Amino acid sequence: xxxxxxxxxxxxxxxxxxxxxxxxxxxxxxxxxxxxxxxxxxxxxxxxxxxxxxxxxxxxxxxxxxxxxxxxxxxxxxxxxxxxxxxxxxxxxxxxxxxxxxxxxxxxxxxxxxxxxxxxxxxxxxxxxxxxxxxxxxxxxxxxxxxxxxxxxxxxxxxxxxxxxxxxxxxxxxxxxxxxxxxxxxxxxxxxxxxxxxxxxxxxxxxxxxxxxxxxxxxxxxxxxxxxxxxxxxxxxxxxxxxxxxxxxxxxxxxxxxxxxxxxxxxxxxxxxxxxxxxxxxxxxxxxxxxxxxxxxxxxxxxxxxxxxxxxxxxxxxxxxxxxxxxxxxxxxxxxxxxxxxxxxxxxxxxxxxxxxxxxxxxxxxxxxxxxxxxxxxxxxxxxxxxxxxxxxxxxxxxxxxxxxxxxxxxxxxxxxxxxxxxxxxxxxxxxxxxxxxxxxxxxxxxxxxxxxxxxxxxxxxxxxxxxxxxxxxxxxxxxxxxxxxxxxxx
Numbered sequence: 359x360x361x362x363x364x365x366x367x368x369x370x371x372x373x374x375x376x377x378x379x380x381x382x383x384x385x386x387x388x389x390x391x392x393x394x395x396x397x398x399x400x401x402x403x404x405x406x407x408x409x410x411x412x413x414x415x416x417x418x419x420x421x422x423x424x425x426x427x428x429x430x431x432x433x434x435x436x437x438x439x440x441x442x443x444x445x446x447x448x449x450x451x452x453x454x455x456x457x458x459x460x461x462x463x464x465x466x467x468x469x470x471x472x473x474x475x476x477x478x479x480x481x482x483x484x485x486x487x488x489x490x491x492x493x494x495x496x497x498x499x500x501x502x503x504x505x506x507x508x509x510x511x512x513x514x515x516x517x518x519x520x521x522x523x524x525x526x527x528x529x530x531x532x533x534x535x536x537x538x539x540x541x542x543x544x545x546x547x548x549x550x551x552x553x554x555x556x557x558x559x560x561x562x563x564x565x566x567x568x569x570x571x572x573x574x575x576x577x578x579x580x581x582x583x584x585x586x587x588x589x590x591x592x593x594x595x596x597x598x599x600x601x602x603x604x605x606x607x608x609x610x611x612x613x614x615x616x617x618x619x620x621x622x623x624x625x626x627x628x629x630x631x632x633x634x635x636x637x638x639x640x641x642x643x644x645x646x647x648x649x650x651x652x653x654x655x656x657x658x659x660x661x662x663x664x665x666x667x668x669x670x671x672x673x674x675x676x677x678x679x680x681x682x683x684x685x686x687x688x689x690x691x692x693x694x695x696x697x698x699x700x701x702x703x704x705x706x707x708x709x710x711x712x713x714x715x716x717x718x719x720x721x722x723x724x725x726x727x728x729x730x731x732x733x734x735x736x737x738x739x740x741x742x743x744x745x746x747x748x749x750x751x752x753x754x755x756x757x758x759x760x761x762x763x764x765x766x767x768x769x770x771x772x773x774x775x776x777x778x779x780x781x782x783x784x785x786x787x788x789x790x791x792x793x794x795x796x797x798x799x800x801x802x803x804x805x806x807x808x809x810x811x812x813x814x815x816x817x818x819x820x821x822x823x824x825x826x827x828x829x830x831x832x833x834x835x836x837x838x839x840x841x842x843x844x845x846x847x848x849x
Contacts, residue, residue, distance in 0.1 A: 391794075391795035392430040392439070392796055393427060393430065393431065394794075394795055395793035395794065395795045395798070396426055396427050396430060398793055399423075399791065399800065401690070402691055402694070402802060403419075405683065405684055405687075405688055406682075406684045406687060406688075406691075406802060406804060407450070407452075407455070407683060407784070407802060408682050408683045408717060408803070408805060409450065409455075409803065410450060410683070411715070412452075412781070412784075412806070413450070413451040413529060414449065414450065422446045425445075426442050429442035430442060436469045437469075437472065437555060437556055439796055439798075440457065440469075440470065440552075440556060440798070441556040443796075444457060444556070447526070448523060448524050448525060449523075451528065451529050452526065452783070452784050452803065453526050453534065453753050453754075453783060453784075454785045454801055455801060455802070455803060456526040456800065457800050458790075458799055458801045459547040460547060461790045461799045462797075462798070463797060463799075465797060466798065466799070467547070470552050471582040472555060472562075473581065474563050474578070474579045474581050475555045475561040475562055475579055476551050476581065476584075476585050477541065477551075477565070477580070478494050478497075478500070478578060478579060478580050479491075479493050479494055479495060480494070480541045480542055480543045481540060481541050482540050482826065483518060483539070484826070484827065484828050486513075486514060486515030487515070487570060488506035488514050489504070489505055490503065490505075491831055494580065494588045496577075496578050497577050499567075500575070501832075502832060502834070503829070503831045504569060504570075505569060505571075506567050506569065506570070507569060507570050508567070509565055510560070510565050510566050512558060517554070517558065518536070518539065520557040521539040521554070521557060522536065524553050525538045525553075526538065527753070528778055528779035528781075528783050529815045529816075530779075530815040530816070531750075531777055531778065531816060531817050533750040533774065533775050533777065533817065534753055534777035534817065537749065537750035537751055537777065538550075542653060543585075543589050543590065544617065544653050546589070548585075551585065561579060562579070563578065564577065564578050564579060565579055597623065597624055597625045598625040599624075599626060600628075601616075601618055601621075602615060602616050602617075602632075603615045604635050610643070610644060610646070611645050611646045611648060611846055611847075612647045613647075613648045613650065613839075614635065614648070614664075616649065617654055618653075618654055618655070618657060619656055619660040619756065620655075620656070620657030621658055621660070622657070622658065628658075632660065632663050632664070633663060636663070636664060636666075636667040636737060636738075636740060637667070637737045639667075639740045639742070640738045640741075641738070646743040646744065646745070646847075647742060647743075647744045647745070648843070648846070649744065649745070649747065650839070651746060651749075651752055651756050651760075652747050652748070652749045652838070653751045654752060655752070655754055655756065655777070656753060656757065658755060659731075659759070660755070661755065661756070661758075661759035662731070662733055662759075663736075665733050665759075665762065665768055666735060666737065667736065667740050668739070668744060668768050668769065669734070670735060670739060672733070672734050673732070673733040673734075674731075674733075675762060676810070677724075677731070678809065679719060679807070679808065679810075680719070680721075680722075680723060680786065680805050680806070680807060681717040681805070681807070681808065682705060682720045682804055682806070683717055684705070686703065686705070687703045687789075695789040695802075696789065696790040697787075697788060697790065699787070702804060705718070708720060708721045709721075720805060723786075742846075743845070744769035744770065745769060745770045745842040745846060746759075746760065746763055746769050746771050747773045747839065747842060748772070748774065748776050749774045750774055750775060750776060751777060752776040752818075753776065753777030753778040753817075757778030757783075757817065760776050761780070761818050764818050764819075764821070770845060771818070771819075771820040771821045772822040772841055772845065773824055774824075774825065775816070775818065775819055775820065775823075776817035778818070779815065779817065780814055780815075781808070781809060781814075782808045782813075783806075783807060784803035784805065784806045785805060786804065786805030786807075787803070787805050788801060788804060789802040789804065790802070822841065824837050824838045
């Protein structure tokens, strides 16, 4: 299955709309209207979501829908409704099922970001404490390495415990959930920024931050516009921009940094650039290669080109079978479905079944390049040591790349456990389900993959685990890069 990153879904959502389902003013939606949205969501999931019962029973999902109905039947704010909806979507335990700001209307996104309510720094979670990686406050009150122990009196460990159940991730991979709830400045819409106001009401204008040393600092909060202004260009690149860098230092090690592989609508000729870069490693006599995939959720299978320069023979990768929950999308749902490919409405005889699970074997892509992929040697083979830096962000194409590297010993994985899940994921094709009364959009994956043999409910473990400490952050040290460098220099 060819996974899609959240950036890819945003790029495609403006493509082919099946209908222009307009939304009334969100504040005017009645409980009856909202109940209709819940019925639409439930009907869509029960008839089309292939992973709905991967980690839940029908009875459990029925209880969750009943809880959503109860929450939306009482007077509440947009934030209250978003919180209740997110609890349900996150409970599916699918990394591609969530109310997506990337595919939502401008009006909905504006309500997801209620004014000045964003923390004025970037941070990583370390042992339940926010450790600042960059200070964006007007007061310059949070030097790098500062530990934040509480916000407005609520311990950050309690905030993290409340945030984890709201994060989209596959199965029991909580490392991915923690990663999503960090503020790294890598996306135009950060999950933490959306979800913190849901669990910590009253954030507005300023907040009191309790530091790890006990001091309390009052600082101004940020707006979404201010957050975006402080982000690197890579968070929203130009169509022809090269998002990657390749540097070779005096130690002879080449370092390839790849923050993303979502290059679907890009004018950047990535295959030619990457092929030339990989071939140049041998010509330049590089001592080794470090590929930095930290923060990279996935996109295209760019990693296959890297692997083609490491192989000395063909490598046949196993093909996961694809499954879908429907043959034809219910016509009653058509007004609420957007997508970039109308053929997703009707798989026809390419959906074979159903089986005892209610799933159809999808044969449409069996003859594609992604089915039973054979990796072949290409270009100039690089024989030096290769280290791949991985972390919990790696959850789609980068997860599959890490799995291939680990399973076949093609390079050394170093860093932290990946995102994704060895039990398979849902993705490949999508509808953007638009709920007319509430104005919410929920991403709906249409294809599921399942492994042929039982697998653990987990991501891919690195060959060498290297964590980041608060001291590393304070001193500007990159422990994963240092460990990878030492690994190659002593090889």
